[in-house]
Amino acid sequence: MFLTDRKEGLFLRFVTVLGFLLMSYQAYGEMDIIELPRPKLKGKVSLEEAISSRRSVRSYSERELTMNDISQLLWASQGITDEKGLRAAPSAGALYPLEIYIAKKDGIFYYLTDRHRLKKISGKDKRSDLARAAWNQRYIGEAPIDIVICAVYKRVMSRYGERGIRYTDIEVGHSAENVHLEAVALGLSSVPVGAFDDKEVSGVLGLPEEETPVYIIPVGYRK
Numbered sequence: 694m695f696l697t698d699r700k701e702g703l704f705l706r707f708v709t710v711l712g713f714l715l716m717s718y719q720a721y722g723e724m725d726i727i728e729l730p731r732p733k734l735k736g737k738v739s740l741e742e743a744i745s746s747r748r749s750v751r752s753y754s755e756r757e758l759t760m761n762d763i764s765q766l767l768w769a770s771q772g773i774t775d776e777k778g779l780r781a782a783p784s785a786g787a788l789y790p791l792e793i794y795i796a797k798k799d800g801i802f803y804y805l806t807d808r809h810r811l812k813k814i815s816g817k818d819k820r821s822d823l824a825r826a827a828w829n830q831r832y833i834g835e836a837p838i839d840i841v842i843c844a845v846y847k848r849v850m851s852r853y854g855e856r857g858i859r860y861t862d863i864e865v866g867h868s869a870e871n872v873h874l875e876a877v878a879l880g881l882s883s884v885p886v887g888a889f890d891d892k893e894v895s896g897v898l899g900l901p902e903e904e905t906p907v908y909i910i911p912v913g914y915r916k
Contacts, residue, residue, distance in 0.1 A: 726810055726812055727802070727810060727811040727813065728808075728809075728810055729760065729764040729767065729810055729811060730760055730761050731809075732765055732768035732772060732809070733761075736879075737878075738877065738878040740874070743875075743877040746877050747874060747876075749883075749885065750882035750883065750884055750915050751830075751832040751884050751911075752832060752835075752915065752916040753835050753836045753837065753882070753911065753915065753916055754913065754914045754915070755837075756837065756913070756914045757837050758797075758837045758838055758881070758912070758913065762879050763795065763811075763838065765875055765879060766838075766840065766872055766875055766876065766879070766912060767795070767804045767809075767811075767840075768781060768875075769781055769871040769872055769875035770782070770793050770804070770842065770868045770869075770872050771789070771793050772806065772809060773809070780806065781871055782868040782871055783864070783867055785849055785853065785857070785860035785861075785863075785864065786849065786852055786853070788848050789806075789848070790844050790845045790848040790861050790864065791842055791843065791844055791861075791864060792842075792844070792904055793806075793841070793842060793868075794840070794841045794843065794898050794900075795838050795839065795840050795841070796818075796819055796820050796823050796838065796839040796841065796897075797818075797820070797838045797839075798818050798820075798837070799816065799818070800813055800815045800816045800817060800818070801813075801814040801815040801817075801819055801897075801898055814898070814899055815899065819897050820834045820835075820836070820839060821834040822897045823841075823894065823897050826889055826890050826893035826894045826896075826897050827886055827888060827889035827894070827909060828888055828889060828890070830886060830888070832884070833886065835911075835913075836911030836912060836913040837912070837914075838911075838912050838913070839909055839911050840872060840909070840910040841894070841898060841906055841908070841909050841910075842865050842869060842906075842907055842908040842909075843900060843906050843907060844861050844862075844864075844865060844905050845903050845905075846858055846861050847903060848861075849861045862907070865907045865908050868908075869885060869908050869910060872910050872912070873910070876912050880914075881913060882913065882914065882915045883910050883911060883913075884910070884911055885908065885910060886908070886910065886911065887908060887909075891905060891906055894906040894909070
C-alpha cells in the first residue's frame with residue numbers, strides 16, 4: 694500500500710520530530726554525566742600520618758572542593774582498583790551492595806563506579822534539607838560536600854541470608870574509613886554521621902526503594 698502525498702508528508706514530519714526528540718534526550722542525558730579526573734595513586738601524606746591525624750571536625754569553611762578532591766574521595770569509597778573490577782573497599786563475595794551519592798551546592802550526584810563518573814540527579818542545593826533530615830546537625834548543611842553511603846542489602850542477603858546484613862554494614866565501615874583517611878591525605882576534614890531519619894534522607898536524595906541510607910560524611914576545609 695502506497696501512502697498518499699498528504700500522509701507521506703505527515704509521516705516524514707513525525708519521523709523528523711521523533712528524531713529531534715531522541716537527539717535532545719540523548720544530549721540531555723550526556724549533559725548529566727560528569728567525567729571525573731583520574732585518581733592519583735600516590736600522595737604526600739603517608740597512611741600512618743593520615744591515621745594519626747584523623748579527627749572528627751564539625752566546622753567547615755566555605756571554600757569549595759576541587760573536582761580532583763571529589764574524584765579522590767569517591768575513588769577511595771568505591772573506586773575500581775584493578776582490571777577485574779574489584780574495588781577500594783573489600784566486599785563479601787565481591788557483591789558490592791553500596792551506592793554512593795554526594796550533595797553539594799550545585800545539586801545531588803550519583804557515583805558511577807564503572808567509569809569513574811558522576812551522574813547528576815538534581816540541580817538543587819539540598820544540603821540544608823539533608824541537615825534537617827539528620828535532626829538538624831547544621832554542619833551537614835555547611836560542608837562543601839556530603840557523601841552519603843547507601844546499601845542494597847538484598848544483593849548480599851541473596852547469597853548469605855540474614856548474615857548478609859552484617860556483611861553489608863561491615864562494608865559500609867570499610868568504605869567510610871577510606872573516605873575519612875583520604876580526606877586527611879587531601880588536607881581536608883570530615884565527620885561520621887549516623888543519626889538521621891532514613892525515610893527523610895531517602896526523600897531528599899530521591900533514592901530507589903531498595904536503597905537504604907546508612908552513613909553521611911560531611912567533608913570540607915576546617916574553619
